[in-house]
Amino acid sequence: MLPFLTRRLLSMAGVLFCVISLTFLLVRLSPGGPFTRERKLPPAIEKQLLARYHLDGTLWQQYSEYLGDVLQGDLRLSTKYRDRSVNELLAQSLPISALLGVSALLLATVTGVWLGSLAAVRHGTLTDTAAMLGALGLISIPTFVTGPLLVLGFALWLKWLPVGGLNSPASLILPTITLAGPAIASIARLTRTSLLEVLHAPFLRTARAKGLSENRILYVHALKTALLPVVSYLGPLAANLLTGSIVVESLFNLPGTGSFFVNAILNRDVFLLGGVVIVYCVLLMGMNLLVDIAYTWLDPRIRLEN
Amino acid sequence: MTRPPSTSRPGLLRRLFRRPAACVAMLLLAFILLSSLLLPWLLNTDPHSTSPHTFQPPSFTHPFGTDVNGRDLLARTLEGARISLLVGFSGTLVSLCIGTTCGLLAGYMGGKTDALLMRLVDILYAIPRLILIILATFALDPLLQRWLAPIQDGRWLGYTKIGILIVALGCIEWLTMARIVRGQVLSLKTLPFVQAARALGQSHTKILIRHLLPNLAGVIVVYLTMTVPAVMLDESFLSFLGLGVQAPQASWGTLLSDGAQSLNPIRSHWWLLLFPATAMSLTLLSLNFLGDALRDALAE
Numbered sequence: 340m341l342p343f344l345t346r347r348l349l350s351m352a353g354v355l356f357c358v359i360s361l362t363f364l365l366v367r368l369s370p371g372g373p374f375t376r377e378r379k380l381p382p383a384i385e386k387q388l389l390a391r392y393h394l395d396g397t398l399w400q401q402y403s404e405y406l407g408d409v410l411q412g413d414l415r416l417s418t419k420y421r422d423r424s425v426n427e428l429l430a431q432s433l434p435i436s437a438l439l440g441v442s443a444l445l446l447a448t449v450t451g452v453w454l455g456s457l458a459a460v461r462h463g464t465l466t467d468t469a470a471m472l473g474a475l476g477l478i479s480i481p482t483f484v485t486g487p488l489l490v491l492g493f494a495l496w497l498k499w500l501p502v503g504g505l506n507s508p509a510s511l512i513l514p515t516i517t518l519a520g521p522a523i524a525s526i527a528r529l530t531r532t533s534l535l536e537v538l539h540a541p542f543l544r545t546a547r548a549k550g551l552s553e554n555r556i557l558y559v560h561a562l563k564t565a566l567l568p569v570v571s572y573l574g575p576l577a578a579n580l581l582t583g584s585i586v587v588e589s590l591f592n593l594p595g596t597g598s599f600f601v602n603a604i605l606n607r608d609v610f611l612l613g614g615v616v617i618v619y620c621v622l623l624m625g626m627n628l629l630v631d632i633a634y635t636w637l638d639p640r641i642r643l644e645n
Numbered sequence: 646m647t648r649p650p651s652t653s654r655p656g657l658l659r660r661l662f663r664r665p666a667a668c669v670a671m672l673l674l675a676f677i678l679l680s681s682l683l684l685p686w687l688l689n690t691d692p693h694s695t696s697p698h699t700f701q702p703p704s705f706t707h708p709f710g711t712d713v714n715g716r717d718l719l720a721r722t723l724e725g726a727r728i729s730l731l732v733g734f735s736g737t738l739v740s741l742c743i744g745t746t747c748g749l750l751a752g753y754m755g756g757k758t759d760a761l762l763m764r765l766v767d768i769l770y771a772i773p774r775l776i777l778i779i780l781a782t783f784a785l786d787p788l789l790q791r792w793l794a795p796i797q798d799g800r801w802l803g804y805t806k807i808g809i810l811i812v813a814l815g816c817i818e819w820l821t822m823a824r825i826v827r828g829q830v831l832s833l834k835t836l837p838f839v840q841a842a843r844a845l846g847q848s849h850t851k852i853l854i855r856h857l858l859p860n861l862a863g864v865i866v867v868y869l870t871m872t873v874p875a876v877m878l879d880e881s882f883l884s885f886l887g888l889g890v891q892a893p894q895a896s897w898g899t900l901l902s903d904g905a906q907s908l909n910p911i912r913s914h915w916w917l918l919l920f921p922a923t924a925m926s927l928t929l930l931s932l933n934f935l936g937d938a939l940r941d942a943l944a945e
Binding site for chain 2: 481574586
């Protein structure tokens, strides 16, 4: 276990280094700087600004200095939101995005597994067809269509929930449902397919022969095995939720990390962009590592050393 | 030497046509594709011409209504269809080339090549894909603009973003394809017919192209049908965020972004959201249906 973890952490650090370098160099190499405006700044002022944000000197100097700062945990000042550090902006926005992401993940997993097993158990019935049609629909309709439709229904017509912004816990309900939608569908499809395969496995006949109750067979024996593909899907799912959250946050005007990401690109705010990319990469790689560990715990045939 | 007729292909198609859902999906796709190509020519409307009739609800002259600049939404939706489908299909083609080549090489060569390629796939899986695409578009677009500006008075300038999107999306969406193809090759290459080909002294390239590739066609086609909607969704995400296709051109993502912004409690211009959303959802739904049906037909 320990050598596996060390190797994984080392390779994660390597990937992170590449991504940070790529982000910084691409943004700095592309034309237009963070202080390029319609009206040109006087050269003296621009020079001063660049010096203040450590963006003067050769590209190599800027890059190596930036890497040094990042290693010390200083993500520097944002060039757009003047006088505020990237650490501060992230500390403020990350909890909102994390709450949204985690609740969407939970909602998607629970609802998806429930719908999928329902469809598998009632294979070939109307419930099965309806659930799978609904799932296909949810996968095919982009979140930026379902989101506005939910707002139209629940916020504008019924007036049950707020339209957007972040004033109360209730304002996270619609974004969570919107974000979880396609994920529910994918998980339901996966669960159904793999449970259908497991339901014909000999070990379930043995369990039945032992006289176990049908519920125990389904929820303890079959589902534990059938959930393996679902667990391995959690890694890609985290990636989908990350990109999805960017859209959902802009749809519902939530002050989360995703909105910073888009703004940082449009404003060439290189340090803010770097900070967001670091956070996203760490989250995603951490999730993938967790999935791999969970996998061995669920399936004793797999050993991490290999 | 003539190649014996492949036995799997016509069978697969016949099995596919037996499924009503697949037939409906294919008809719908053909309808959307044909109307996006032919209707603008028949109706003779320009998606970019503005008029003082802004925010007109659907009427006889403007079946889908008009937008904030008085442009005909039907013409815009059809233009969006052309661009979204173009990006979806071409991006998938790019991913097909990269994914199949990598998968074939990794599976067939094994050893160091396999380890190297699969590590690359693992690493790319771990990076948020959309971030890479956004960075690539962002960095490459100005370069391509500068390069294309002198050619034919810059008439290609409007298309740089689309070109970059196609390549970038294709370069990101090949990962799963490579894994699937590699897995198939790993099991195929142990079969007697490959060993026989090798014993006959056929070159590796020939074995890869003449013997392995035809056997992979089914899996590849199934996965391709599922990649197209994925690429289209990614493109619309980017365009929705204002990072993809640029005005005055419009893809379904851009139109939906306009539509979503027009929803407000005072006056909602529902047609701006309804028509592009229906068109896009129907297309993605048909593609997904077709992919599912193909997979089932293949497994039958």
